[in-house]
Amino acid sequence: MTKSDKQGFITANLHADRNAKPEHGVLHKPVHTSVAFSYDDARDLAAVFQGKKSGFNYGRQQNPTVNALQDRVTQMEGGIASTAFATGMAAIGSTLFALLKQGDHIISSAFLFGNTNSLFNSFKKFGVEVSFVDTTSAEAVAAAIQPNTRLVFTETIANPVTQVADLKGIGELCSKHNIIYIVDNTMTSPWLFKPVTVGASLIVNSLTKFIGGHGNALGGMLTDTGLYDWQTYPGIDDTYKKGDPTLWGTTQIRKKGLRDFGATLGPEAAHHLAVGSETLPLRIERATDNALKLAQFCERHPRINKVFYPGLPSHPQHERTNELFRKPGALMSIELDDSIDCFDFLNKLSCVVASSNLGDVRTLAIPVAHTIFYEMGAERRASMGISDNLIRLSVGIEDIDDLIQNFDEALR
Numbered sequence: 001m002t003k004s005d006k007q008g009f010i011t012a013n014l015h016a017d018r019n020a021k022p023e024h025g026v027l028h029k030p031v032h033t034s035v036a037f038s039y040d041d042a043r044d045l046a047a048v049f050q051g052k053k054s055g056f057n058y059g060r061q062q063n064p065t066v067n068a069l070q071d072r073v074t075q076m077e078g079g080i081a082s083t084a085f086a087t088g089m090a091a092i093g094s095t096l097f098a099l100l101k102q103g104d105h106i107i108s109s110a111f112l113f114g115n116t117n118s119l120f121n122s123f124k125k126f127g128v129e130v131s132f133v134d135t136t137s138a139e140a141v142a143a144a145i146q147p148n149t150r151l152v153f154t155e156t157i158a159n160p161v162t163q164v165a166d167l168k169g170i171g172e173l174c175s176k177h178n179i180i181y182i183v184d185n186t187m188t189s190p191w192l193f194k195p196v197t198v199g200a201s202l203i204v205n206s207l208t209k210f211i212g213g214h215g216n217a218l219g220g221m222l223t224d225t226g227l228y229d230w231q232t233y234p235g236i237d238d239t240y241k242k243g244d245p246t247l248w249g250t251t252q253i254r255k256k257g258l259r260d261f262g263a264t265l266g267p268e269a270a271h272h273l274a275v276g277s278e279t280l281p282l283r284i285e286r287a288t289d290n291a292l293k294l295a296q297f298c299e300r301h302p303r304i305n306k307v308f309y310p311g312l313p314s315h316p317q318h319e320r321t322n323e324l325f326r327k328p329g330a331l332m333s334i335e336l337d338d339s340i341d342c343f344d345f346l347n348k349l350s351c352v353v354a355s356s357n358l359g360d361v362r363t364l365a366i367p368v369a370h371t372i373f374y375e376m377g378a379e380r381r382a383s384m385g386i387s388d389n390l391i392r393l394s395v396g397i398e399d400i401d402d403l404i405q406n407f408d409e410a411l412r
């Protein structure tokens with residue numbers, strides 16, 4: 001047992017870099033910008049390339065600063081290995097590219113981050129079948145399983161209508177059918193929810209959001225929980241069936257995904273994200289407390305038609321939220337009354353930023369139908385419950401009185 005195994009989430013993360021004994025006794029892993037790495041004996045370089053010795057060969061595949069961040073997220077998620085990417089989208093795209101081939105079938109939540117939805121539709125062009133189903137129901141997922149189903153992909157809390165997937169039910173199903181289970185934990189982060197507890201095989205985190213927390217760096221992470229037996233997966237190349245089988249999936253994702261696609265996380269961004277991650281629990285707890293109070297205010301307000309927030313008893317998956325998550329998170333959406341112009345409303349909110357990002361310390365708001373969900377068209381939007389007057393809010397850590405006063409004034 002290492003020192004950090006005995007520590008709590010926050011302590012272990014605060015001391016993660018130092019416990020790994022970095023150079024000069026520094027508290028943060030330094031930002032290593034070198035792209036190349038050298039060895040006194042050229043044979044060592046060959047051994048590193050052949051995977052016989054651990055070490056660094058080229059910055060597209062590995063970097064000491066980025067590796068330190070990978071280790072932090074592995075620790076936060078309770079996984080066995082993580083692979084960092086330039087963005088959350090790169091993590092998802094590179095992973096699926098590394099694992100799938102023509103003729104494979106995947107089941108995805110129908111309620112997805114817009115760009116993930118767009119990405120999965122692109123996979124169809126390469127002969128991967130995709131079924132979009134309502135993942136709030138494990139039965140709906142079960143009904144979509146085919147003999148060639150390779151993986152199930154779902155988010156924890158969907159954006160923008162905040163549906164909460166049947167994460168446990170799907171986990172049991174995937175385990176029974178030996179299907180890879182990928183959970184995008186971006187909305188909850190490992191502080192509110194650990195997908196490993198419901199049997200996830202792989203976990204996606206967009207580090208850009210709550211883990212980084214300050215809207216100053218992009219990044220994505222893919223964590224293997226160690227629960228899936230890669231020896232049973234038909235899509236592992238013979239080349240990567242070497243050594244510890246629990247790492248075959250990670251090896252293939254690193255080689256075919258990260259190395260060949262090259263969506264590498266830079267060391268400066270990794271440093272920003274690592275420092276941001278140190279306050280993740282404090283920020284998300286505070287933001288969640290704010291979100292609940294704001295949601296309660298909005299639910300009572302006569303000029304707001306609907307409030308979508310899993311922390312409200314009126315939310316269809318409120319009980320599941322309480323069962324699965326430490327807290328219901330900082331993401332909510334509100335549907336304004338038709339008498340309000342959503343753009344005028346946003347312009348009146350002085351301490352809320354109109355922006356597409358989320359998970360920032362500042363409260364961010366966006367009219368979804370006109371922006372992030374514009375491209376998918378009115379019909380698909382309607383099927384997802386997204387009206388033209390729907391505003392998505394990523395609640396920040398401001399003084400709650402300021403937020404509520406701001407909303408109160410803007411709604412008048």
Ligand SMILES: *Cc1c(COP(=O)(O)O)cnc(C)c1O
Pocket residue numbers: 087088089090113116155159184186187206207208209218219220
């Ligand atoms: C933002 C987001 C992503 C993509 O992350 P980027 O870092 O912006 O590429 C993926 N999934 C979810 C749920 C997200 O919110």
